[in-house]
Amino acid sequence: MYKYIAVLLLAASVLGQGDIDQGVLNQIFGPPPGGQTGQDTQGQFNSGLNGQNGQNGQNGGNPNFVDIFGPPPSSPSPIPTRPPVTSTTSATFLQPEGNNGAGENEPCQTPEGTSGTCVPYYLCNTENNTIISDGTGIIDIRIKDGPCQSYLDTCCLLPDTRPADNPITPTPAPEEVERKGCGWRNANGVGFRITGNKDNEAEFAEFPWMVAILRIEPINEAEPEGSKLNVYVGGGSLIHPSVVLTAAHYVNRDWQTKSIRARAGEWDTQTKQELYPNQDRDVVDVKIHRDFNKGNLFYDIAVLFLKSPMDLAPNVQLACLPPPRERVRDGTRCFASGWGKDHFEKEGRYQVILKKVEVPVVERNRCQSQLRKTRLGQLFQLHTSFMCAGGEAGHDTCKGDGGSPLVCPIPGEPDRYQQNGIVAWGIGCGQDGTPGVYVDVSFLREWVDNAVAGKGYDTSVYSY
Numbered sequence: 001m002y003k004y005i006a007v008l009l010l011a012a013s014v015l016g017q018g019d020i021d022q023g024v025l026n027q028i029f030g031p032p033p034g035g036q037t038g039q040d041t042q043g044q045f046n047s048g049l050n051g052q053n054g055q056n057g058q059n060g061g062n063p064n065f066v067d068i069f070g071p072p073p074s075s076p077s078p079i080p081t082r083p084p085v086t087s088t089t090s091a092t093f094l095q096p097e098g099n100n101g102a103g104e105n106e107p108c109q110t111p112e113g114t115s116g117t118c119v120p121y122y123l124c125n126t127e128n129n130t131i132i133s134d135g136t137g138i139i140d141i142r143i144k145d146g147p148c149q150s151y152l153d154t155c156c157l158l159p160d161t162r163p164a165d166n167p168i169t170p171t172p173a174p175e176e177v178e179r180k181g182c183g184w185r186n187a188n189g190v191g192f193r194i195t196g197n198k199d200n201e202a203e204f205a206e207f208p209w210m211v212a213i214l215r216i217e218p219i220n221e222a223e224p225e226g227s228k229l230n231v232y233v234g235g236g237s238l239i240h241p242s243v244v245l246t247a248a249h250y251v252n253r254d255w256q257t258k259s260i261r262a263r264a265g266e267w268d269t270q271t272k273q274e275l276y277p278n279q280d281r282d283v284v285d286v287k288i289h290r291d292f293n294k295g296n297l298f299y300d301i302a303v304l305f306l307k308s309p310m311d312l313a314p315n316v317q318l319a320c321l322p323p324p325r326e327r328v329r330d331g332t333r334c335f336a337s338g339w340g341k342d343h344f345e346k347e348g349r350y351q352v353i354l355k356k357v358e359v360p361v362v363e364r365n366r367c368q369s370q371l372r373k374t375r376l377g378q379l380f381q382l383h384t385s386f387m388c389a390g391g392e393a394g395h396d397t398c399k400g401d402g403g404s405p406l407v408c409p410i411p412g413e414p415d416r417y418q419q420n421g422i423v424a425w426g427i428g429c430g431q432d433g434t435p436g437v438y439v440d441v442s443f444l445r446e447w448v449d450n451a452v453a454g455k456g457y458d459t460s461v462y463s464y
Contacts, residue, residue, distance in 0.1 A: 108147040108155035116155040118148035122167040122191060122275045124156035152273035167275060182239075182462050183320030183416045184208075185335075185407070190314040191275045202356040204267045204274060207337050209319035209419075210354065211236040211244050212266050213251070213304070213403065214280075216259040230261070235338045235404025237319040237419055238264050239462040241309035243452055244283075245319070247403035247422050247439065248292040248302040260286075262306060265315040268353045269339065276315040281306040287451040289444070299385050300424050300439050303451045319405060320418040321462045324445040327387065328420045330363035334389055334408040336423060338401030361408065361420070362388040362435040370434055374427040385443055387421055388435040406438050410464060418464070 106118045147155040162168065189203030215231040218224045236246035244262045251260065265278040284307045289299040310316050322328070337356045362370070367388030372378050382388070389406060406421030421438030441448070449459045 106148070110147070110155045110157070114157060116147075116157050117161065118150075118153045119156050119161050120150075120167075120273050120275070121152055121154045123162045123164065124154050125160040125162060125168070150271055150273050152268075152271060181320070181464055182209075182318040183407075183410060183418055183464060184317060185415050185417050186314070187415055200355050200357055202267070202337055202354045205265070205276070205315035206356070207335070207354070207405075207407070208265070208315050208317035209237045209239070209405065209407075210264070210266070210337055211238050211246075212263040212339065213244070213246060214261045214263060216261055232339065233260070233403075235401035235423065236262065236304065237405040238262075238310060238316065239303075239319050239321060239419075239448075240452060240457050241312065241318070241461075242306045243455075243457060244304040244306065245321075245405070245419070245422070245441075245448065246302055246304060247424060248288045248300045249294060249297060250403050251286050251302050251304065252288060252292065252294060259283075260304070262304060264310050265313065266354070267315070270352050274315070276313045279310050279316060281308055281310060283307070285455075287454075289447060296383070297424055298383050299444070301385075301422065301441075301444050301447070303448060305455055318462055319407065320410065320416070320464045321445055321448065322418045322420055322442040323463075324442060326442050327440070328361050328408045328442075330361055330366070332361045332408050333358055334361060334406050334420065335359075335417070336389075336404060336406045336421075338404040338423070359390040359392065359406075359436070362391055364388065367391075367435050367437075371427065371437075374434060376427065382437075385440055386424065386437050387440040387443075388437055389421065390426070391433050391435040413464075416464070 108116050108118050110116050185207060186203060186205045190205035190208075192204065194201065194203060213233045213236050215233050217229050217231050219227045219229055234246065234250040236244040239245045260283040261280050262283060263278055263280050265276060267274060267278075283304045285305040286302055287305070288302045291299040292301070293299065312318075328334070335356050335358055337354055339352075339354060364382060364387070368380065368382040370391065371382065372380050402423050402425075404423045405419045406423065407417035408420045410416045410418050419441055421441060424437050424439050426436035427434050452459050
């Protein structure tokens with residue numbers, strides 16, 4: 001089912017970065033068939049967080065990076081206006097605003113046969129079977145023959161439409177009003193809940209710290225100032241309004257020669273109809289662990305510093321990090337998320353809606369024993385900068401993008417999570433009994449603190 005480990009190889013193999021040694025590819029995945037080497041084998045190692053079919057295959061083809069994330073906007077941020085940021089260690093709270101999308105304001109017919117117009121669900125006062133008046137709707141993400149083009153639109157009677165600058169905003173649950181600080185998961189989504197999520201689609205804003213890392217490239221290399229493309233590199237997490245945590249192997253070389261951008265608040269990459277928009281920020285500096293080894297991926301951790309802070313909103317929040325060297329207990333159920341491929345092979349498609357997978361943490365010695373049963377051999381030693389999770393058939397971390405967060409529950413605080421891992425590498429995909437390997441964030445927490453504090457930023461914002 002889900003196959004999503006080797007997007008750790010996405011930047012190196014798919015995009016030709018060369019950051020991962022071919023010997024390590026052979027060690028982890030075995031030698032390529034037919035004596036192929038180098039880039040000839042890159043199609044074998046493409047993998048990411050997967051679903052199966054359904055909504056994410058609507059186009060009937062194999063969407064590429066640009067199909068998923070689209071061309072970059074002319075401005076680093078898609079938000080037309082926002083309050084000025086007065087501090088580099090904090091961020092403003094973004095208010096909802098209407099988003100224009102394909103099919104909006106087109107004529108339609110309600111289920112009762114009355115003429116109406118298509119508007120985003122949060123711009124219609126009518127209470128019906130799909131949308132309710134407090135802004136919390138139930139939306140079927142697999143509707144293909146509804147009255148409107150987008151499943152986030154509803155057919156609304158003209159007297160019931162609202163102006164774009166006055167959307168219906170969701171009323172927080174009583175327990176959510178008291179939430180403060182980092183790490184809060186929106187298990188029921190924000191503004192609406194989804195049905196039809198049969199392929200492990202995440203709710204909108206369920207993991208509000210999730211970041212997509214994009215590389216900006218010209219369509220025509222001969223015209224570097226011409227039209228640009230968003231090339232998906234991997235995942236990351238927002239730990240400070242101006243700082244993203246990710247895996248080093250994705251940005252080890254890119255940031256020195258290419259423009260890199262971080263996108264927060266993304267969910268469905270094919271629509272802009274969500275109540276709260278995603279936000280893009282350019283990366284201006286990257287700090288990589290000095291002991292990072294591109295051959296074996298030891299110390300595979302990096303922090304990205306943004307040109308300007310993200311604006312905090314219900315779909316853009318901060319991840320918590322665990323205390324230094326405080327490892328999560330064996331068997332703890334955790335979540336990984338990402339937009340990776342739905343299959344391990346090169347035929348796999350990148351996902352349109354953010355996916356999630358729940359996996360158990362695996363104790364280090366037991367993980368090492370399981371890995372020694374693979375082609376890594378009996379002498380394999382699990383490095384101290386790694387941790388393990390997964391090992392359940394069809395639910396391995398090969399479903400999640402490299403660089404993406406693995407978040408685990410904070411004891412005693414329901415719906416609050418800390419980022420214990422960063423998706424790194426694994427053997428095969430979804431093989432029963434073989435866990436996936438992650439960067440151990442608690443082991444490297446002090447390094448993260450030093451890197452963030454070295455830029456003058458407050459490290460307490462990702463502590464709890």
